[in-house]
Amino acid sequence: MLKASAEVEFDAMFTATRDEGAGGLVFSSDPYFAYRSQQLAALAVRHKVAAITQSRDFPLAGGLMSYGGDFSQSHRQTGRHAGRILKGQSPSDLPVQRVTKVELFINLKAASNLGISFPPALLTSADRVIE
16 A cells, blocks of 8 residues: 655655556545646656546546546535525534445546556446547
């Protein structure tokens, strides 16, 4: 398991992944990584490392793929809860909410650069295929 707690450690993390012959990187759902999708995607391309994150921003920025909760649904639920709290409802009275829809984004250009192909069934089940 590799860890990075500062952006200056990212390059070494990708280098270690490649040098150790690991199959790729899976980033945790930590917002720290989600907010750095552009940087992580650029490093994945440069180091030719397959990587997946929870955030759709990663494949949109050129990374291989993402699989995670639908942020639109999450933000709608957050808005509803905020509205209920602003109208006077106690937060402790609100039900726990969770995202029920997950989405899969696949970037075919990144896959091609890595020499990876996806089965047609996976491509047709993806929420978005980026060409």
